[in-house]
Amino acid sequence: MSAASTIGCRVEELITPAFLVDRAKVEVNCRNMLNTCKALGxxxxxxxxxxxxxxxxxxxxxxxxxxxxxxxxxxxxxxxxxxxxxxxxxxxxxxxxxxxxxxxxxxxxxxxxxxxxxxxxxxxxxxxxxxxxxxxxxxxxxxxxxxxxxxxxxxxxxxxxxxxxxxxxxxxxxxxxxxxxxxxxxxxxxxxxxxxxxxxxxxxxxxxxxxxxxxxxxxxxxxxxxxxxxxxxxxxxxxxxxxxxxFLDVQQSTIGSCSQDDIACCVATRVIGHYPRRNQLLVDCGFLGLTKQGFGHMATGYGVIRDHPNLRLIDMTQEIGFVDTIEGKLNYEKHPIGSLLYVIPWHSCATAAMYPFYHVIQDGVVIEEWKPTRGW
Structure with a gap:
């Protein structure tokens, strides 16, 4: 699906991995910084x-x-x-x-x-x-x-x-x-x-x-x-x-700069396989969709999986991510093949750089596409 055809699409229709931006949160983050500077003079x-x-x-x-x-x-x-x-x-x-x-x-x-x-x-x-x-x-x-x-x-x-x-x-x-x-x-x-x-x-x-x-x-x-x-x-x-x-990111939340609710971006990724023998899911977001910044062995993994605090992205190859649990066994019925997960990146600057455009989301629908410049 090309950049020109995504406005009006629901997130579920997007090709994944996809970089999603919550415009309302970006606006709040920008306004707060302007107000901070005004208050400081x-x-x-x-x-x-x-x-x-x-x-x-x-x-x-x-x-x-x-x-x-x-x-x-x-x-x-x-x-x-x-x-x-x-x-x-x-x-x-x-x-x-x-x-x-x-x-x-x-x-x-x-x-x-x-x-x-x-x-x-x-x-x-x-x-x-x-x-x-x-x-x-x-x-x-x-x-x-x-x-x-x-x-x-x-x-x-x-x-x-x-x-x-x-x-x-x-x-x-x-x-x-x-x-x-x-x-x-x-x-x-x-x-x-x-x-x-x-x-x-x-x-x-x-x-x-x-x-x-x-x-x-x-x-x-x-x-x-x-x-x-x-x-x-x-x-x-x-x-x-x-x-x-x-945008903020998981790293900022770990050092007290923000809460996870303040983070304005995430990567949408789909489950592509179930592997009960090793208690893992595979997703279609590898390090070319997220970068490998973060710590796979920590609870945050290489990014927090939103709304699923027991899931952890522990490793990635170029196009594939490996997801397991922090504790206990995976419930595969909750994560059928083809279903979406949302990864909040450890480092939003590096993750955003992986994408030719950003899907700007409101109520689960793409309302804008933002195209960043690239190069040096």
Whole structure:
């Protein structure tokens, strides 16, 4: 069944596996984050990498189509093509990006890049800007996530901020931190601790930059776990940039970011076989329909099977999933061959990336199809 033919279909009519989105829950999740930022007195620069669609980006921005952060240049171009502006390419800049960066800088009122290396800064200094424009640049800082960014204690990062500030062809926009280490939390208190420590370390970095005569107009942090648990320390910064909050997932529920009822997406899959000898069902959702993120040995498996707390997805091959029970024997009469199960993914960003379009569901009927952009 093609994307053009599913609107008006019931879920039971869809080819499986199928990625289902509850629009009402997405709307609530987006509205809540906008309200959180308003209450804190900070701006929201919404990360798009979870969904990569026009429809959700409109909800994230309150339909202003202003203020996004992307993870790929493809996303940046996609949103520019659809009338979005004030877009940050939130990925470490390298020289090979510059042709596309220049084109986006020329066509948008505000297009920003992110740097964390001397090479990136020198590339911007040496590359002529589009007519009448300057490069708009954020400095990425690492406060414990151990991914991209200059280390917050390293004077090299302060030197880069000074260089950006002093370059006549560059607008230095400020600093950004991703609190990705919050995903390794085991309790909500761990998330709160990472949130507050990250802000404290980032502000120490900003203070050192300030002592060199450089202001940071924007001081931003992000990650859905920290932004879904706002605290008073967030009033000390100026911008939040979470992304996963639009869909949420099982991983978020395990660290206290949400309840399972808040999760706005799932994968519909059909039972394709009964295997009493090993107490298993097979379903038509393998790792190409879900990814293999998660833990097969845990109660959550590779995703929670909705409304069936005793079922667990324990393993997958490319197109097949293996389902057994947490305890006791399977009741095969409850799950006839051809019947549907709904798997709430461990990681919604990765799962959504498996599908060329999303079925948007209301009362068991497809009301819209959202087509994400793909590529880099």
């Amino acid at each position: 900070v701006s929201l620069r919404a990360q798009t990498k979870t969904h990569k669609t026009i429809e959700v980006a409109e909800l994230q921005t309150g339909r202003t189509r202003r203020g996004l952060v992307t993870s790929t240049l493809d996303e940046s171009e996609f949103y520019a093509d659809h009338g979005f502006d004030d877009i940050l390419y939130g990925f470490p800049l390298i020289p090979q990006h510059m042709e596309r960066v220049a084109a986006l800088t020329a066509r948008l009122n505000q297009f920003h890049v992110m740097v964390d290396s001397r090479l990136a800064v020198e590339t911007l200094r040496e590359t002529p800007t589009p007519l009448g424009k300057k490069w708009s640049v954020f400095l990425k800082v690492d406060c414990g996530n151990n991914r991209a960014g200059v280390w917050w204690e390293d004077e090299h990062g302060v030197d880069l901020a000074v260089t950006l500030h002093e370059c006549p062809s560059i607008n230095f926009m400020g600093v950004y931190v991703h609190c990705g280490n919050s995903y390794r939390s085991e309790t909500p208190k761990d998330v709160d601790k990472i949130r507050d420590e990250t802000i404290e370390l980032l502000l120490k970095f900003v203070e050192r930059v300030g002592r060199r005569g450089v202001k940071c107009p924007v001081v931003g942090i992000g990650s859905t776990p920290t932004c879904r648990r706002p605290g008073p320390s967030m009033k000390k910064i100026s911008e939040l940039h979470p992304g996963n909050y639009v």
